[in-house]
Amino acid sequence: MPSPIGHALGGLLVHAVSAGRAELWNRKRASLLGGLGAAPDLDLLLRYLDGSHHHRAEGHSLGAAIAVGVGTWLAARLGRSARPTALGVAAGCAWLTHVVLDVLGSDSNPPYGVMALWPFSRRYFISPIPLFPDIGRTLTLATVWQNAAAAAWETAVLFPILLAVVCWRERRS
Numbered sequence: 001m002p003s004p005i006g007h008a009l010g011g012l013l014v015h016a017v018s019a020g021r022a023e024l025w026n027r028k029r030a031s032l033l034g035g036l037g038a039a040p041d042l043d044l045l046l047r048y049l050d051g052s053h054h055h056r057a058e059g060h061s062l063g064a065a066i067a068v069g070v071g072t073w074l075a076a077r078l079g080r081s082a083r084p085t086a087l088g089v090a091a092g093c094a095w096l097t098h099v100v101l102d103v104l105g106s107d108s109n110p111p112y113g114v115m116a117l118w119p120f121s122r123r124y125f126i127s128p129i130p131l132f133p134d135i136g137r138t139l140t141l142a143t144v145w146q147n148a149a150a151a152a153w154e155t156a157v158l159f160p161i162l163l164a165v166v167c168w169r170e171r172r173s
């Protein structure tokens with residue numbers, strides 16, 4: 001499964017695709033969507049609340065992405081932000097990039113994959129051919145090197161796509 005770097009790039013990609021003309025270089029919007037791309041892994045912390053495993057479960061799903069989109073839309077409306085619907089849709093899509101990237105990643109911890117279609121299904125989904133290596137959760141030197149290599153690979157795959165989209169958006173504006 002990708003690192004926070006790969007996931008943030010996924011969220012930034014949604015920002016670049018969905019930004020309005022004046023929003024492409026809006027740091028607040030880019031930070032929000034980049035952060036939402038990485039945020040689903042915060043479910044790792046939920047086990048400190050009840051001792052149960054929640055990682056890659058309901059929070060890594062289409063249902064969670066819809067909830068985040070609706071929540072963002074509501075907050076944007078209440079805060080009288082410009083284009084609240086576009087921001088809500090972008091927020092949900094940024095969350096969804098995390099789910100898709102995790103499905104495309106290798107996983108060495110059961111249950112393998114993510115509960116991508118919750119609440120419609122509790123099945124875990126994972127690609128038979130992983131595009132991204134797994135991220136280790138220990139602090140050994142070997143794991144640090146493995147994670148650095150994984151993050152470099154994610155950047156090599158995702159950053160050129162982000163750059164191409166930004167250049168394309170710049171040319172159109």
Ligand SMILES: [Zn+2]
Nearest residue numbers: 001040041102
């Ligand atoms: Zn994840």
